[in-house]
Amino acid sequence: xxxxxxxxxxxxxxxxxxxxxxxxxxxxxxxxxxxxxxxxxxxxxxxxxxxxxxxxxxxxxxxxxxxxxxxxxxxxxxxxxxxxxxxxxxxxxxxxxxxxxxxxxxxxxxxxxxxxxxxxxxxxxxxxxxxxxxxxxxxxxxxxxxxxxxxxxxxxxxxxxxxxxxxxxxxxxxxxxxxxxxxxxxxxxxxxxxxxxxxxxxxxxxxxxxxxxxxxxxxxxxxxxxxxxxxxxxxxxxxxxxxxxxxxxxxxxxxxxxxxxxxxxxxxxxxxxxxxxxxxxxxxxxxxxxxxxxxxxxxxxxxxxxxxxxxxxxxxxxxxxxxxxxxxxxxxxxxxxxxxxxxxxxxxxxxxxxxxxxxxxxxxxxxxxxxxxxxxxxxxxxxxxxxxxxxxxxxxxxxxxxxxxxxxxxxxxxxxxxxxxxxxxxxxxxxxxxxxxxx
Amino acid sequence: xxxxxxxxxxxxxxxxxxxxxxxxxxxxxxxxxxxxxxxxxxxxxxxxxxxxxxxxxxxxxxxxxxxxxxxxxxxxxxxxxxxxxxxxxxxxxxxxxxxxxxxxxxxxxxxxxxxxxxxxxxxxxxxxxxxxxxxxxxxxxxxxxxxxxxxxxxxxxxxxxxxxxxxxxxxxxxxxxxxxxxxxxxxxxxxxxxxxxxxxxxxxxxxxxxxxxxxxxxxxxxxxxxxxxxxxxxxxxxxxxxxxxxxxxxxxxxxxxxxxxxxxxxxxxxxxxxxxxxxxxxxxxxxxxxxxxxxxxxxxxxxxxxxxxxxxxxxxxxxxxxxxxxxxxxxxxxxxxxxxxxxxxxxxxxxxxxxxxxxxxxxxxxxxxxxxxxxxxxxxxxxxxxxxxxxxxxxxxxxxxxxxxxxxxxxxxxxxxxxxxxxxxxxxxxxxxxxxxxxxxxxxxxxxxxxxxxxxxxxxxxxxxxxxxxxxxxxxxxxxxxxxxxxxxxxxxxxxxxxxxxxxxx
Numbered sequence: 001x002x003x004x005x006x007x008x009x010x011x012x013x014x015x016x017x018x019x020x021x022x023x024x025x026x027x028x029x030x031x032x033x034x035x036x037x038x039x040x041x042x043x044x045x046x047x048x049x050x051x052x053x054x055x056x057x058x059x060x061x062x063x064x065x066x067x068x069x070x071x072x073x074x075x076x077x078x079x080x081x082x083x084x085x086x087x088x089x090x091x092x093x094x095x096x097x098x099x100x101x102x103x104x105x106x107x108x109x110x111x112x113x114x115x116x117x118x119x120x121x122x123x124x125x126x127x128x129x130x131x132x133x134x135x136x137x138x139x140x141x142x143x144x145x146x147x148x149x150x151x152x153x154x155x156x157x158x159x160x161x162x163x164x165x166x167x168x169x170x171x172x173x174x175x176x177x178x179x180x181x182x183x184x185x186x187x188x189x190x191x192x193x194x195x196x197x198x199x200x201x202x203x204x205x206x207x208x209x210x211x212x213x214x215x216x217x218x219x220x221x222x223x224x225x226x227x228x229x230x231x232x233x234x235x236x237x238x239x240x241x242x243x244x245x246x247x248x249x250x251x252x253x254x255x256x257x258x259x260x261x262x263x264x265x266x267x268x269x270x271x272x273x274x275x276x277x278x279x280x281x282x283x284x285x286x287x288x289x290x291x292x293x294x295x296x297x298x299x300x301x302x303x304x305x306x307x308x309x310x311x312x313x314x315x316x317x318x319x320x321x322x323x324x325x326x327x328x329x330x331x332x333x334x335x336x337x338x339x340x341x342x343x344x345x346x347x348x349x350x351x352x353x354x355x356x357x358x359x360x361x362x363x364x365x366x367x368x369x370x371x372x373x374x375x376x377x378x379x380x381x382x383x384x385x386x387x388x389x390x391x392x393x394x395x396x397x398x399x400x401x402x403x404x405x406x407x408x409x410x411x412x413x414x415x416x417x418x419x420x421x422x423x424x425x426x427x428x429x430x431x432x433x434x435x436x437x438x439x
Numbered sequence: 440x441x442x443x444x445x446x447x448x449x450x451x452x453x454x455x456x457x458x459x460x461x462x463x464x465x466x467x468x469x470x471x472x473x474x475x476x477x478x479x480x481x482x483x484x485x486x487x488x489x490x491x492x493x494x495x496x497x498x499x500x501x502x503x504x505x506x507x508x509x510x511x512x513x514x515x516x517x518x519x520x521x522x523x524x525x526x527x528x529x530x531x532x533x534x535x536x537x538x539x540x541x542x543x544x545x546x547x548x549x550x551x552x553x554x555x556x557x558x559x560x561x562x563x564x565x566x567x568x569x570x571x572x573x574x575x576x577x578x579x580x581x582x583x584x585x586x587x588x589x590x591x592x593x594x595x596x597x598x599x600x601x602x603x604x605x606x607x608x609x610x611x612x613x614x615x616x617x618x619x620x621x622x623x624x625x626x627x628x629x630x631x632x633x634x635x636x637x638x639x640x641x642x643x644x645x646x647x648x649x650x651x652x653x654x655x656x657x658x659x660x661x662x663x664x665x666x667x668x669x670x671x672x673x674x675x676x677x678x679x680x681x682x683x684x685x686x687x688x689x690x691x692x693x694x695x696x697x698x699x700x701x702x703x704x705x706x707x708x709x710x711x712x713x714x715x716x717x718x719x720x721x722x723x724x725x726x727x728x729x730x731x732x733x734x735x736x737x738x739x740x741x742x743x744x745x746x747x748x749x750x751x752x753x754x755x756x757x758x759x760x761x762x763x764x765x766x767x768x769x770x771x772x773x774x775x776x777x778x779x780x781x782x783x784x785x786x787x788x789x790x791x792x793x794x795x796x797x798x799x800x801x802x803x804x805x806x807x808x809x810x811x812x813x814x815x816x817x818x819x820x821x822x823x824x825x826x827x828x829x830x831x832x833x834x835x836x837x838x839x840x841x842x843x844x845x846x847x848x849x850x851x852x853x854x855x856x857x858x859x860x861x862x863x864x865x866x867x868x869x870x871x872x873x874x875x876x877x878x879x880x881x882x883x884x885x886x887x888x889x890x891x892x893x894x895x896x897x898x899x900x901x902x903x904x905x906x907x908x909x910x911x912x913x914x915x916x917x918x919x920x921x922x923x924x925x926x927x928x929x930x931x932x933x934x935x936x937x938x939x940x941x942x943x944x945x
Contacts, residue, residue: 104768254472335873
């Protein structure tokens with residue numbers, strides 16, 4: 001396999017057009033030829049005359065998801081460049097057709113419709129925010145266009161969507177939260193106080209974690225729900241029971257830094273164990289003021305932001321391709337911290353699409369159902385350049401992938417991996433069997 | 440095959456059902472705002488407000504001649520009439536333009552030379568090229584040059600340049616060159632006259648429509664859509680210009696009106712046919728409004744800009760019943776955004792009017808020399824003093840957006856047709872928002888924004904004081920007349936700074 005990390009990245013927009021897609025295939029073929037990897041060369045030869053596979057990229061360019069959208073876009077460009085340099089899919093280059101959904105469900109549905117009807121895309125891909133997935137998935141089902149989301153939400157596996165919607169590149173929040181139960185119970189303490197924002201996001205954490213933690217013999221001493229508009233938290237901290245061994249927090253929004261700072265001021269040096277989700281601080285520099293208090297606390301990470309001592313070759317390849325340094329920041333600006341815990345999903349999803357199209361002999365929109373069936377037939381995916389976050393196990397019935405979860409400890413201002421869950425830790429009972437639904 | 444309309448309806452129903460039965464995860468994450476919330480903004484806001492209060496106190500004791508030195512036209516402006524009845528608006532076109540003959544109108548085309556016509560024609564060609572890229576280029580609004588140029592380079596950057604350096608729009612207006620050429624070719628040059636009673640109300644309505652599009656539309660950045668809208672607006676304006684002449688740009692074309700107004704805040708202006716440099720805003724002092732509609736235009740500029748900041752705050756979102764950490768998207772609150780925009784402007788006009796009425800009433804009650812000033816005249820003429828506030832808030836509100844999107848604009852300029860070109864030889868080019876991730880840079884940005892807001896209010900206070908001196912004739916009456924409006928400006932300083940510091944969720 002060609003290691004594209006040795007190929008200097010092009011300008012950010014260079015993989016967007018068919019012309020450039022073919023150009024990058026040509027460049028990749030040179031590397032492939034030099035390394036003597038014949039299949040890639042054949043792919044390149046075919047690609048010279050092949051129509052591109054058009055992938056509609058529903059991206060949060062504006063609206064509240066824009067910070068994530070920027071990194072989803074950067075990761076997508078990197079993986080498309082890499083796939084094209086490897087010969088594309090079935091000898092055809094990928095052409096990304098990006099449309100901004102404004103992080104808006106109504107616009108999201110319009111964008112999916114444009115992909116299907118106007119841009120003649122083979123499939124739609126890339127959505128992160130759950131309400132946009134909810135708004136778009138029904139339209140994808142009606143238009144019978146495969147819709148590969150990178151959302152992390154439980155909506156796919158819950159059975160609330162449809163057969164055309166799949167999430168093969170990122171694990172869902174239910175499995176992430178439930179997998180934290182054993183580690184916390186066995187390593188941090190049996191008595192937990194939860195602090196969470198008082199709306200659906202926080203409620204899901206509350207419900208999923210409570211069930212998982214109590215199964216481990218743990219006790220939730222207190223559940224402190226914070227109103228979403230709150231920007232000062234000191235008045236809530238006296239509610240934390242004195243015998244609390246672990247604080248589980250999932251605060252989000254602009255007041256997170258204030259929350260951490262005030263929590264630190266409240267406890268001083270004698271704090272209980274503290275566990276949180278990196279969602280709270282995704283794309284935030286851990287060197288930010290007030291975050292000193294996080295030293296010694298634990299975080300769930302979708303993928304370790306900091307390159308670890310035993311960093312895999314796959315992580316190295318992935319970081320180099322996306323342009324991320326060993327601290328999870330842009331190679332062009334060490335202060336520009338990426339959404340490292342989530343954006344790998346774009347990379348892995350497009351490799352699943354590639355594998356699905358190759359397995360099904362995908363030729364065009366008439367083969368969309370074959371593509372979905374091919375993905376549904378997938379199961380274990382090894383830790384590899386295609387899956388740099390770790391091995392995955394795809395559940396074809398629920399259209400949801402499962403994978404390792406990472407728990408890191410803040411050590412000298414960096415996140416150091418403390419525990420990796422097994423895939424089994426993340427599994428739960430199926431809630432739907434999409435394969436029984438008609439196309 | 441599905442009927443599209445039925446399918447859309449089915450989609451909507453499915454979304455509604457899913458939303459009802461399943462409160463789902465919606466990512467809401469910390470942002471750059473987190474660092475702002477850690478800054479001692481309460482101290483900064485207090486300092487800023489005190490700076491404006493201090494300015495007001497200094498003005499109260501400042502010799503009148505100093506004010507006249509700042510605004511040398513103080514005794515020679517069009518509205519300084521010794522009359523007791525100023526309730527009848529001037530309805531001739533000169534009044535509508537709000538520009539006395541001694542100061543060149545910013546859209547006045549009578550003095551256009553060949554260079555300006557050529558530049559305007561080049562600007563038209565450039566606009567057409569942008570419209571073409573909007574239709575045929577990338578569908579991504581951060582890669583396509585059209586939305587980046589319209590909303591970032593022009594709407595943010597150029598507007599600020601106009602306010603600092605004066606009337607640059609005169610050179611790059613995409614209609615005037617073509618209009619001049621057409622005038623030369625047409626056998627008959629007669630233009631229809633817009634009725635006087637119309638004032639600049641068409642421009643006011645156009646501005647409100649534009650702001651509605653900017654704030655409430657689900658996809659104002661979408662390249663193809665924006666391209667069609669801009670093309671239609673360009674054509675509409677050209678037809679208006681050809682039919683009604685240059686008055687169209689002064690009374691109906693809200694962008695030319697807006698840019699002309701902001702140019703009056705510059706230190707540079709034209710007077711008696713030549714360029715002059717003076718105290719910032721001296722052209723605005725001279726060209727202040729004389730009709731209700733012209734005054735309302737300025738107030739709508741301020742009101743809409745303020746609402747643009749307000750509608751993102753936790754406070755506003757909570758007020759309209761939206762969880763700021765779970766913003767549902769623009770499409771869910773279109774009605775509330777439109778109503779909010781209208782209400783914000785209505786409220787501003789009412790409060791401004793009340794302040795002016797109270798000040799005028801008290802000043803007129805003062806015994807002694809001088810004449811009575813009508814509410815109408817004070818309302819119209821003092822409105823220009825709101826302009827610096829609108830301008831600096833425009834700068835402050837959009838500063839960080841400009842810092843990010845200007846990078847995308849550079850990348851788009853290097854590859855305008857999404858062909859993989861690298862015309863600017865950028866090589867690997869990654870857009871960064873790292874400056875929003877550092878305490879020091881966030882603080883520097885915030886203080887820059889806050890300083891601009893305070894400076895704008897200080898200028899507004901000085902401008903209002905100069906106009907009041909001109910209107911009321913004596914320092915004592917001017918100060919009394921200004922008391923309510925000065926209090927309003929102090930309050931607005933607080934609002935402006937608070938908007939910069941407030942947590943945002945949309």
